[in-house]
Amino acid sequence: MVHASGRPGPGDSFLFTAPCNTGVKMPIDPDHVSPSIKLIDVQPALPSERFLVAEPPDAEAVPMDVVFVGGGPAGLAGAIELARLVQRDREAGGTLGELEIGVLEKAGQLGEHNLSGAVVNPSAFHELFPELSIDDFPLRQPVGKESVYVLTQSASIRVPVPPTMKNHGNYLASICEIVRWLGAKAEEYGVNIFPGFPVDSLLTDEGRVVGVRTTPAGLGRDGKPGGPEAMPAMDLSAKVTVLAEGTRGPLSQAWLKWQGITSENPQIFALGVKELWKVTTPLDRVVHTMGWPLSNKTFGGSFMYPLEDDLVALGLVVGLDYPDARFDVHETLQKMKLHPLFHRYLAGGEMMEWGAKTIPEGGYYSVPSRRHGDGLCIVGDSAGYVEVSSLKGIHYAMHSGILAARQIFEALKLGDTSEAALSGYSDAVDASVIMRDLRKRRNMRLAFKDGLFSGGLRAGLMTLTGGAIPSGKIAIEEDAAKICQLGDIQEQFRPDGELTFSKADAVYKSGNQTRDDIPQHLIVGEGITPEVAEMLELCVRQEYTSVMGQS
Ligand SMILES: Cc1cc2nc3c(=O)[nH]c(=O)nc-3n(C[C@H](O)[C@H](O)[C@H](O)COP(=O)(O)OP(=O)(O)OC[C@H]3O[C@@H](n4cnc5c(N)ncnc54)[C@H](O)[C@@H]3O)c2cc1C
Structure with missing residues (x-):
């Protein structure tokens, strides 16, 4: 294994290690930063042969x-x-x-x-x-009050709850439970x-x-059976x-x-980052937000749900077609928590759990x-x-x-x-x-592929007509086909460790117990340049180890 010490040559492949604390910071040469890229052009094909094995179950199956x-x-x-x-x-x-x-x-x-x-x-x-009653199910309480806000950096404007976001008859719950x-x-x-x-x-x-x-x-x-747990x-x-x-x-x-x-x-995805907080100020309603901290080129929104008087779940869900490759959902959620709407509940509380997962959001088509x-x-x-x-x-x-x-x-x-x-x-x-x-709601998300303003108008029309207009399919491309760019370098975000957290701390809170010496498993295809590597940002510590010449 060779740690990256320069730019890769043609045919070289990069292997991003996970866990990545043994790697080195991969040098990004600003002179070589591409102005724009379609990740679909560098994304390796799914190695189907790994997942489909033409063999019968073995004799000890x-x-x-x-x-x-x-x-x-x-x-x-x-x-x-x-x-x-x-x-x-x-x-x-x-x-x-x-x-x-x-x-x-x-x-x-x-x-x-x-x-x-x-x-x-x-x-x-x-x-x-069918023989059980609602009280027998692992659900907490029915949704009572709910509010939707449009956020600016410092203010929150309450708007009527759109029909798609109404939760009357639904229940707050812990999916783990x-x-x-x-x-x-x-x-x-x-x-x-x-x-x-x-x-x-x-x-x-x-x-x-x-x-x-x-x-x-x-x-x-080395991929060989290691200790007693093998x-x-x-x-x-x-x-x-x-x-x-x-x-x-x-x-x-x-x-x-x-x-x-x-x-x-094609299927498209959002990334949802969620946190569970022990709080001292009870939240009395289900909250959804739109607008800040997302730009008008980024589709998504946030949620804050009361699970108990002293327990709140909150998160940010963002469509993965965002155009700035430097945009970071976790970091944006951290900044969002400083907004008065969230701060008033979280201040003095404790973050108990963290997790991140994609959501398939293409819907019907x-x-x-x-x-x-x-x-x-x-x-x-x-x-x-x-x-x-x-x-x-x-x-x-x-x-x-x-x-x-x-x-x-x-x-x-x-x-x-x-x-x-x-x-x-x-x-x-x-x-x-x-x-x-x-x-x-077949076109509800798809309408936003061409921008938030026209998307908002079309979504409104769909809501008014019960989905009848527009009647046909809005055709979309997969997320990786969207052109993305490395946006301006932002001032480095410094988490305070109380309200805001680094990704490494957050991963610790996710309960991840991956050993440091597992085989590398985040493999990015051939010819990946450092600037593409930065766009992919696969490693929570943003340290990459490269293996040259493997495929
Ligand atoms: C941030 C966020 C918020 C959400 N909020 C809500 C909400 O409020 N209400 C709602 O209804 N939905 C919500 N969802 C969506 C909801 O979580 C999913 O739709 C739901 O969990 C899907 O259930 P599933 O069983 O298909 O998949 P999952 O719940 O993802 O379960 C899949 C399971 O398969 C396991 N697994 C994966 N690969 C393998 C493998 N190779 N071998 C063995 N096991 C494997 C995983 O470990 C996992 O336990 C939310 C999603 C996110 C990300």
Whole structure:
């Protein structure tokens, strides 16, 4: 491994280390800074061959009937629904008998990879457990008051709550608590939960998915088994694999590409950065904001939700098509907390948790045309079931898991888990509340692709006409196709450690326990120049180590 000491030559590749505290600050030569760039021109292709392995499960494979990849709301709701259907079938003297259902979750414990505070539509809980009442669900309190503000740097102007942001009937909740509650329910129904087992690849046989292979654990920097925690990869065979791996899932992307499945628009993403705060001043309402600290070229907004009298979740969600590559969502959230609207609640409080995650925000036209195949279904965020103007994905994820489970159950009863037998799943989603809601607001986010002013006007028109105008599709490009530039160098942000935090401190608060000596896994393709590297800013410490000549 060679640390960067100069500019790369043609054919050199860069490998950004993660963790990155062993690297050196990569020199940026101001004379070579490109005025503008499309990241799509330098972005390497998805290495599909890594995620799709044309091998049968090995001789020691754990035999499963159905495997859910990902223990979030989608995977767990699906596993519970399937287990309940199988139980009912057995009790009614059906022929299916016992089924082995597994949920593989890469986090060490369920809920560890889910960001806390959320406003949740309870409909999927009622669908999953019709016999339970709202008080039985892991939801905190119903949303009462809510306010929307347009911010300037020092003021906040209250505006009427747009219809898309109204939360009457929804509940404040912690998504970690939801996931842990669903996990416990799944175990009650006999589902095998495997936390700490990331799925590395799908095992395929001709066009069919026949199981999964987990990632070997405990490897050293050289990629060889390291200490006592080392564990080899494990295969699980499955008649159906359900991809519930969340947003931007590489297994889902690789499978869709392999199957040649497309969507009318490419998927686009936002980045959400969220913090959980212990506060001394109670917040009495759900708050959403627009405007500052985002420029009029950047799509997004913030939220602040009361979870308890002394617990508040707040965050900033920003579309990843922002034009200034130096823009930093985490840092912008830190500055935002100094605004009087937030400061009055956070001052004297303590930041308890931090997390960041992307959100698929393309909506209706970015959902793949088919989300099922031979031995496979895709559910939740992996399929793009998010309605971003209301910032809702949890209940859609759960509904999709439930619909997949119902179709899988029928397919297993028929003894046929082919693409044709599972097609009822995509059909059911298309006819469900998921696609109905996404369709109603199909152009809401897309309208803002041409600028905030015209977007605001078009969004208003869509709201007034219930989504009828504009009637057709607003065509978009993927985020990486947008031209971005290195904007002006801003004065260095100095966090105070009380209200504002560096990214390294924030990552510590995320509970990330990655060892310092794991193999490098953030690999950026060939010919990456330092200025592109700066635009990508992959490392929280902004230190990059390069490996020359590898591909
Ligand atoms: C900042 C922010 C705020 C949000 N606020 C709200 C809100 O208020 N209300 C709302 O309804 N929605 C909200 N959402 C959206 C919501 O969080 C998602 O739509 C929802 O969590 C999707 O559920 P899922 O099960 O599809 O995916 P996730 O919840 O992402 O779960 C996927 C799981 O799969 C695991 N996984 C991934 N890859 C693998 C692998 N290879 N092997 C094993 N496990 C794997 C992950 O660790 C994770 O636990 C918000 C999102 C963000 C980022």
